[in-house]
Each structure stands twice: as C-alpha cells, then as structure tokens.
Amino acid sequence: MIDLTREDTSVYCFYYQAAVLRRESWFVVAVLKSFDHVSLDRTIDRENSIFEFFVPAAMEQYFLQIITNLQKRGLISNVQKLPNRLRDPNQEV
DSSP states (O other): OOOTTSOOGGGSOEEEEEEEOGGGHHHHHHHHHTSTTSOEEEEEETTTTEEEEEEOGGGHHHHHHHHHHHHHTTSEEEEEEEOOGGGOTTSOO
C-alpha cells in the first residue's frame, strides 16, 4: 500500500496547466486519451478554458512532445509546470 502522507515525490505526478482553445478542447482531450497513461486531464477553469494535467514522471517526455505539437498548431497556449496542487492539504480537489 502506498502511504500518501510521506514526503516521497515518486507517488505524485507532475502537474501542468494550459489554456486550451475552447472550440478544439474535444480534440486536445481525444489526442491525449489516445496515448495510454500519458496524462490525466480535466478542466480547472471553464470560463477561461484552463485545463490541468497530471503526468506520471515516466511519461513526461511523451506528454511534452504531444503538448509541443498541439502548441505549434495553436490549440494550446500558456503551458506551465506548477507544483502539484494535490500535495497542498488546503486545495479543493
């Protein structure tokens, strides 16, 4: 069993946020879902079409390749790697 109270960073995914072109968000989600275990995505701010992505450490290089290609096509912007908000006990999940 994994003890989530310990400070071991290996049990937490990397955390990213990005603005997704609203009218193409379905496509961005479909592309990411087509690659098994690359990331878990969800909308964190509907008004501004901001998505959050939880990325396993072993899959980060693949995630970044996909995101870079989506950025080149103008579907994603303002990609930021941030501290994983699940590590903050005050965050609403």
